[in-house]
Amino acid sequence: MRFAPLLLLALLAAACAPNDAPNATADPSAPRTDGVAEVHVEDAWVRPVRGTPTAPTNSAAYFTLRNRGDARAHLVAASVEGVEITEIHETTMDDGVMRMRPAERVEVPPGEEVAFQPAGLHVMLLGVRQELAEGDTLGLTLRFEDGTTHTAQALVRSPF
Amino acid sequence: MLRSFFPLLAVLVLAAGCSDPYEPHGTLLEPPLAAPDFELVSAEGPVAKSDFEGQIVVLSFGFAACPDVCPDTMRRIARALEILEPEEARQVQVLLVSVDPRRDDAALISRYAAVFDPTFIGLRGEPAEIDRVASDYNIHRAEVELPGGGHTVDHTSAVTVLDRRGQRVLIWSYGTAPEAMAEDLRFLIRRS
Numbered sequence: 001m002r003f004a005p006l007l008l009l010a011l012l013a014a015a016c017a018p019n020d021a022p023n024a025t026a027d028p029s030a031p032r033t034d035g036v037a038e039v040h041v042e043d044a045w046v047r048p049v050r051g052t053p054t055a056p057t058n059s060a061a062y063f064t065l066r067n068r069g070d071a072r073a074h075l076v077a078a079s080v081e082g083v084e085i086t087e088i089h090e091t092t093m094d095d096g097v098m099r100m101r102p103a104e105r106v107e108v109p110p111g112e113e114v115a116f117q118p119a120g121l122h123v124m125l126l127g128v129r130q131e132l133a134e135g136d137t138l139g140l141t142l143r144f145e146d147g148t149t150h151t152a153q154a155l156v157r158s159p160f
Numbered sequence: 161m162l163r164s165f166f167p168l169l170a171v172l173v174l175a176a177g178c179s180d181p182y183e184p185h186g187t188l189l190e191p192p193l194a195a196p197d198f199e200l201v202s203a204e205g206p207v208a209k210s211d212f213e214g215q216i217v218v219l220s221f222g223f224a225a226c227p228d229v230c231p232d233t234m235r236r237i238a239r240a241l242e243i244l245e246p247e248e249a250r251q252v253q254v255l256l257v258s259v260d261p262r263r264d265d266a267a268l269i270s271r272y273a274a275v276f277d278p279t280f281i282g283l284r285g286e287p288a289e290i291d292r293v294a295s296d297y298n299i300h301r302a303e304v305e306l307p308g309g310g311h312t313v314d315h316t317s318a319v320t321v322l323d324r325r326g327q328r329v330l331i332w333s334y335g336t337a338p339e340a341m342a343e344d345l346r347f348l349i350r351r352s
Contacts, residue, residue, distance in 0.1 A: 058226070
């Protein structure tokens with residue numbers, strides 16, 4: 001009968017164990033289950049352009065957002081090193097007609113990925129006054145509604 | 161043995177010649193559609209569509225401020241020309257007509273087009289002229305004011321290809337691969 005209090009103690013100890021390593025024994029790449037979004041930014045790239053101080057031009061940044069957490073994440077802003085203005089936009093094709101509109105807030109559901117890619121979501125870089133040449137890398141900072149930011153290095157490259 | 165060789169050879173040669181005709185990746189317009197002439201302005205001065213008769217013309221509509229679909233399309237076309245042999249690419253002229261005359265002057269759209277390939281010609285016209293050309297080529301165009309200020313231009317993203325007589329012969333929808341464009345161009349170059 002002295003076993004029961006020991007068992008209860010063991011159970012309590014297990015329950016009170018720190019939760020900051022939820023995947024300690026599980027597959028580290030498995031999604032979280034602790035009500036927190038966990039966003040990874042992958043394959044960030046930027047379209048090459050040739051802007052000059054007197055003839056600025058626009059470009060676009062693309063990447064994949066993967067949410068390994070179990071809460072929704074909402075991207076609300078993006079910035080790119082050296083670029084004055086960046087805005088999140090979405091292109092849609094409507095019967096062959098291209099339409100580009102600002103996107104205020106992009107949701108990344110838990111366990112899912114959202115791709116920013118040509119003819120879809122993209123970060124528009126406005127007023128680029130320099131050459132962004134193939135092979136250059138630029139810092140990309142993404143800001144989420146919950147206040148978190150994620151950074152990545154974006155590679156300037158041609159899609160073809 | 162020799163008597164059956166030549167007929168057999170003839171059959172094989174005929175069979176090779178009568179093999180499946182080329183199927184373009186784009187939409188082939190058969191018979192070709194009329195393509196009204198137009199005269200717009202490049203950085204070098206006035207340019208008419210009829211200036212390029214004798215060449216295959218790739219006609220794209222876009223605008224310099226567009227960060228996404230327009231540069232993607234231009235890059236696909238540029239890559240297609242890289243895939244062709246130089247003597248083939250020389251027979252193709254790429255024209256980019258700005259659908260955003262408010263922001264794009266001739267110098268700007270010319271410079272923009274040339275970044276993709278120095279032989280590409282960027283063209284600008286007054287809004288009424290652009291509306292007419294767009295309509296003639298079944299290109300929808302609409303300026304849309306944006307809530308934060310500024311504007312964007314909705315437009316048909318398809319690319320029109322003209323044959324050596326300047327008629328509309330092929331349409332590539334957005335997303336056509338550069339390799340597919342190169343094969344279609346090679347077909348048109350050889351066909352005429």
